[in-house]
Amino acid sequence: MRFGTQICGDLSLGGQREWLVADGRGGYAMGTVSGLRTRRYHGLLVVAGDTPATRHVGLAALDPVLRLPGGEVVRLGSHEWADGTLDPRGHALLEEFTLVDGLPRWRWRIGTTVLERELAVRHGTPCVAVVHRLLSGGPVELDLEALCTWRDQHGERRAGQFELREATGGAVVEGAYRLRGPGWRPDGTWLLGVHHRMEAARGYVPNEDLLLAGRFGGTLTEPGDTVEVVAWAGDLAVEPPPAIEIVEAEHRRRREVVAALGSADPDAGTLALAADAFVVRTAHGPDVVAGYPWFGAWSRDTMTSYEGLFLVTGRHEQGRELLRAYAGTLSEGMLANTADGGTVGYNTADATLWFLHAIDRHVQATGDDDLAAELVPALDGILAAHLRGTRYGIKVDESDGLLVQGADGEALTWMDARVGGMPVTQRAGKAVDVNALWCNGLAALAGLRDRAGVSSDDVRRRLAVTVAAFRRRFPAPQGWLFDVLDPDDAALRPNQLLAWSLPYAPMEPDPVALRRIGDALLTPLGPRSLDPDDPAYRAHHSGSLVDRDHAYHQGTVWPWLLGPYAQALHNASLSIDGILTGLRAHLGDYGLGSISETADGAAPHAATGCPWQAWSVAENLRILLISTH
Secondary structure: EEEEEHOOOOOHHHHOEEEEEOOOOOEEEEEEEOOOOOOOEEEEEEEEEEOOEEEEEEEEEEHHHHHOOOOOOOOOEEEOOOOOEEEHHHHHHHEEEEEEOEEEEEEEOOOOOOEEEEEOOOOHHHHHHHHEEEEEOOOEEEEHHHHHHEEEEEOOOOOOOOOOOEOOEEEOOOEEEEEEEEOEEEEEEEEEEEEHHHHHOOOOEEEEEEEEEEEEEEOOOOOOEEEEEEEEOOOOOOOOOOHHHHHHHHHHHHHHHHHHOOOOOHHHHHHHHHHHEEEEEEEEEEEEEEEOOOOOOEEEEEEEEHHHHHHOOOOHHHHHHHHHHHHHEOOEEEEEEOOOOOOOEEOOOHHHHHHHHHHHHHHHOOOOHHHHHHHHHHHHHHHHHHHOHHHOOEEEEOOOOOOEEEOOOOOOOOOEEEEEEEEEOOOOEHHHHHHHHHHHHHHHHHHHHHHHHOOHHHHHHHHHHHHHHHHOOOOOOOOOEEEEEEEOEOOHHHHHHHHOOOOOOOOOOOOHHHHHHHHHHHHEEEOOOOOOOOOOOOOOOOOOOHHHHHHHHOOOOOOOHHHHHHHHHHHOOOOOOOOOOOHHHHHHOOOOOOOOOOOOOOOOOEEEOEEEEEEHHHHHHHHHHOOOO
């Protein structure tokens, strides 16, 4: 993936294309093609805490400053300030930005002098390595200005007291992370009013102050000479390898990730690297980051993504460990939704059902009957809890076997946006996707019981009753499925796709219904969340948080839904050739090499939300491999 001067030098283009390198713990390095920090989340060292959601921004930028043979000083960083000034404007001198194995590389040209920057993180540790290399010209003097902070990634910090302590080859910043490189010279000047244009557009505080902690420096005499800097958190006394070794090791690791996929399709390799970013190891074991840069772990996203992140990529052992760990957290037959807000919440009706799906897919793919036998008692507990009733009114209606859910002020399905504490799309009652997952889960449990040598007769009897009720009650007069029953809601939404796409789908494939759904909802980046002809439809997912949440599931496009849509077509023996054309092209448009969380319902379907979203990547990688085999 390569961009030239026309993209790099135009901030409306290069400033909206972002790169990310994840560290395997939930932290990352992240920025834009042009080098301009447009989000408060951008930085070269962003460190995860005890959970992926508790991140802190550390090293914000490392600005190159060249002194040419004639004495001219050229600043290659790019910054925007609160008064609208752009200074310096190093992006104008970029001749190329490239992703190599998913790792960013920049090249600046000033006449015959060409300077290259490569960046990587040391996988499994909060550590970033940056290598600057002279490719032509010289000799030149190179300074690297370390712009620092230490703050929660969702906030901002103002000038004030800041602890800098000398350490071998650099400094320790706020006791939290360490900088190491050649020729360190401390400074301590505060840079006031650094502006983040994306935060301004999203309605958040857009400005912060950064500390120029100091400068690294060296002379690049001839092509091939380098200046290397490493920044790391954790045990600051344990020094990481040289930066160039970290970069080379990460290139090798990433090539192994692509090779393990076993696909010759270059976009599949790109998505394999994207998937790699979401699989993390925390103090509690393997987990999944739902989206970068602001999400942590969400059980619904984890289990929906499981097949694409763990099974098609060959991470069977990591996946097994994750499933066992999640099984140990079940409470009243439920997985927690998330702890991103600081407290554990169980406000989800479908995450546990996706968990059943993930376990079944794992056992089917690996033949791991031992895991089935181990987890069946916990899964029986899920069934028992849903039969007697659990949190938030989640309970089987014994009159038809369907699952009902709902509680005042709660949105328990994946369409869970709330404004002012009230759900935008509550969907209380018998939601079509929840009940498709319920049927699928009952069938999965029956099969897992069989593999574990436990009778499944009672589950199969219940499954037959529930599927019969689903087929009798959900078809709507309009030719598609009701979105919710009791009370009935026939809004045309993509949730019904699960009724045809899941492995044990309760409905036979219906080409006519799928055609109607596609005609109304399908866009190049996936299905819309609501029919544009619906009075509640919102075409754009933009503006303030309130504006965005109102639109979140009321027309906004969700790329992850292309997985169920394409699978339903496939199950109906309909062609899925070309179904991913728009998403293949999207890989170079927003979060580079990845797939966004959402997009506008209206053309041209500008990407919105997280630039890197786990279930978007996982489901489209899964479908890409189906479509190319």
